[in-house]
Amino acid sequence: MLAEVQTPETTKENAIIKASDVSVFYNDKQALNGVSLDIIENQITSLIGPSGCGKSTFLRCLNRMNDTVPGGRVEGKITLDGHDIYASSVDEVLLRARVGMVFQKPNPFPKSIYDNVAYGPRIHGLAKNKDDLDDIVLTSLEKAGLLKEVRDRLNATGTGLSGGQQQRLCIARALAVQPDIILMDEPCSALDPIATAKVEELIEELRENYTIIIVTHSMQQAARISQKTAFFHLGEIVEVGDTEQLFTSPSDERTQGYITGRFG
Amino acid sequence: MTDTTETKHKAGWGSKETMSKLAKRHRSEKAFRMIGLGAILIALCMLATLLVSIASKGFTAFVQTRFDIEITFSQDVIDPNNTRDLEVLRSASYGSLVRDALRKEFPEVKSRRDLRSLFGIVSKGSVKQLRQLVMEDPGLIGQTKVISLIASDDMDMFNKGYIDRNVVEADRRVKDKEVAWFDQLDNKGAVELVFNTGFFTSGDSGEPEIAGIWGAVVGSFYTLLITFVIAFPIGVMTAIYLEEFAPQNKFTDIIEVNINNLAAVPSIVFGLLGLALFLNVAHLPRSAPLVGGLTLALMTLPTIIIAARAAIRAIPDSIRQAALGLGASPQQTAFHHVLPLSMPGILTGTIIGLSQALGETAPLLMIGMVAFIVDIPGGVTDPATVLPVQVFLWADSPERAFVEKTSGAILVLLGFLVFMNALAVMLRKKFERRW
Numbered sequence A: 001m002l003a004e005v006q007t008p009e010t011t012k013e014n015a016i017i018k019a020s021d022v023s024v025f026y027n028d029k030q031a032l033n034g035v036s037l038d039i040i041e042n043q044i045t046s047l048i049g050p051s052g053c054g055k056s057t058f059l060r061c062l063n064r065m066n067d068t069v070p071g072g073r074v075e076g077k078i079t080l081d082g083h084d085i086y087a088s089s090v091d092e093v094l095l096r097a098r099v100g101m102v103f104q105k106p107n108p109f110p111k112s113i114y115d116n117v118a119y120g121p122r123i124h125g126l127a128k129n130k131d132d133l134d135d136i137v138l139t140s141l142e143k144a145g146l147l148k149e150v151r152d153r154l155n156a157t158g159t160g161l162s163g164g165q166q167q168r169l170c171i172a173r174a175l176a177v178q179p180d181i182i183l184m185d186e187p188c189s190a191l192d193p194i195a196t197a198k199v200e201e202l203i204e205e206l207r208e209n210y211t212i213i214i215v216t217h218s219m220q221q222a223a224r225i226s227q228k229t230a231f232f233h234l235g236e237i238v239e240v241g242d243t244e245q246l247f248t249s250p251s252d253e254r255t256q257g258y259i260t261g262r263f264g
Numbered sequence B: 001m002t003d004t005t006e007t008k009h010k011a012g013w014g015s016k017e018t019m020s021k022l023a024k025r026h027r028s029e030k031a032f033r034m035i036g037l038g039a040i041l042i043a044l045c046m047l048a049t050l051l052v053s054i055a056s057k058g059f060t061a062f063v064q065t066r067f068d069i070e071i072t073f074s075q076d077v078i079d080p081n082n083t084r085d086l087e088v089l090r091s092a093s094y095g096s097l098v099r100d101a102l103r104k105e106f107p108e109v110k111s112r113r114d115l116r117s118l119f120g121i122v123s124k125g126s127v128k129q130l131r132q133l134v135m136e137d138p139g140l141i142g143q144t145k146v147i148s149l150i151a152s153d154d155m156d157m158f159n160k161g162y163i164d165r166n167v168v169e170a171d172r173r174v175k176d177k178e179v180a181w182f183d184q185l186d187n188k189g190a191v192e193l194v195f196n197t198g199f200f201t202s203g204d205s206g207e208p209e210i211a212g213i214w215g216a217v218v219g220s221f222y223t224l225l226i227t228f229v230i231a232f233p234i235g236v237m238t239a240i241y242l243e244e245f246a247p248q249n250k251f252t253d254i255i256e257v258n259i260n261n262l263a264a265v266p267s268i269v270f271g272l273l274g275l276a277l278f279l280n281v282a283h284l285p286r287s288a289p290l291v292g293g294l295t296l297a298l299m300t301l302p303t304i305i306i307a308a309r310a311a312i313r314a315i316p317d318s319i320r321q322a323a324l325g326l327g328a329s330p331q332q333t334a335f336h337h338v339l340p341l342s343m344p345g346i347l348t349g350t351i352i353g354l355s356q357a358l359g360e361t362a363p364l365l366m367i368g369m370v371a372f373i374v375d376i377p378g379g380v381t382d383p384a385t386v387l388p389v390q391v392f393l394w395a396d397s398p399e400r401a402f403v404e405k406t407s408g409a410i411l412v413l414l415g416f417l418v419f420m421n422a423l424a425v426m427l428r429k430k431f432e433r434r435w
């Protein structure tokens, strides 16, 4: 199983998301310029690059969150399992259920921990009855590594948790919708090193069942957890490749400069 | 050399300059706090003065002078044919019972003129009082019983001390003879001051001593109910649509400017609009809470919309993104998250709007809610008046006794307002969530 994932032939065939020549405009300002990237199933892909280079913008294209930005416009083609996600027949709301998202700042709803996790399954009708729902909530919390800490206070408000717990709650909430892909926009930027380590551990565990795309400003984090890394610069992808190779022998000098800390 | 010139130019920590800056800052902070405290004190003083002056004047409206007089419920007068038919009981001449009783009480009064003023010391409402007693219990007929009759407004004023007996008779509404009768009753212990339940249970009347506020309270309630039922959903939906769904363009800008302008339109203009629209075009009943409520809803709508938009805008975007990211539709996001979270703010705005509507008189005058209405409205289409209009009507009446009624009505109006605000606070508490 592990060997399979790591053989290059298999990974090449299993590109679950293919973005080709994606450009994004906010009103007249171009934020992304002809970006192409394949995301391999059951891998962690990290997006790195200096601030304002379009990482979040690209991430938001993948679940069409850019549709909600006033003045936002996406060009190019993005396919998920071979289907164009910007086709008119695609329901973007359902797409967002398949492609979950975890944000930079933990943003639990000001409701109970239980209701936070149960919200997605409830609106999508994923649970047949109360027991089903309980089950989904508990397994999601378990997968997010939060169950132990909150088992006896599922009815306490989600906003009363610590920052790291809140972020794991947000991950549990995303998992409860049973997505195939999880987008994470700097999920650890508001967390201390210990909470970061917990979330990283969690992300690595999730890789077995999910495809994860993570934006990060931490080179070490990208190196630690991801298999593929894409380096963004000024709205373009400068270099993309296996994480190890990109960090040890980058082919572009801008990548070299960024990962060695000369600019960014 | 260079060192000394430098210390001359640079103040540095601990120097005279920084210390005086510090002292200045402390002084100004202290002064600011004093000014703030002073402002609050002044506001409280004004509020206290207002309340004390109204309460001291209006308090006496809540009590009423009554005379204990022995009434003979004569069979011959009430029901000569012994039918006990309700119609007969209703139309019997209870006035003559009162007159007979007064004649018996004061046998020395003989002349026609004196008798007329003697009959005037009890209220015209005493007839209604006796009728009600007999209708409730026909067994009274044939008995003699001491009944506590409502005194006339002048006697009431005299008893409460608003009319001074030391003033020369010509300048006094209560003449010497009436004073003597009053004293005679008083010495017998037949004068009492009781809680004025009628004030809280009956409608308006031309006789101040039996005029009540309940008709206006019910009218205000129905009017505000209509206002709320119309303005709240429309206002909240408008705000949600404008904030969460409408595209940002010229058209929505124009709508926004117009809503803000509407909030500043004088209320009487809304009255004219209501008159033209609801009475002249839609032919809804005049003087009815339905029309009043609709008119006030027009007036309250902009207030609610503006408050609701502000409350909705204050909800952090991260909540919307969280919901959308889970695959909630924009509508689900708005109704499951944004609306409940902004409810406390929306309710505050709504209560402010409704409080304004409760105190509004001018637009209601335009649609005929200023009529003299005795009956308590039974629904939103019955003719009615509202509390502020009642205050206005009573303040405009010449009788001395209406002065205390006016203050009493204002007290009830304030009570209504406090009740509404308390309700709002309760609702807000219910919706408030910890972030």
Ligand SMILES: Nc1ncnc2c1ncn2[C@@H]1O[C@H](COP(=O)(O)OP(=O)(O)OP(=O)(O)O)[C@@H](O)[C@H]1O
Pocket: A026, A029, A031, A050, A051, A052, A053, A054, A055, A056, A057, A058, A069
């Ligand atoms: N809603 C928006 N409206 C207009 N311009 C935007 C919007 N969001 C992003 N941009 C612009 O698009 C560019 C890319 O922004 P993006 O947020 O994708 O950068 P980023 O790589 O995620 O940066 P960071 O690492 O700081 O999060 C920036 O120049 C930014 O100013």
Ligand SMILES: [Mg+2]
Pocket: A055, A056, A057, A185
């Ligand atoms: Mg970003």
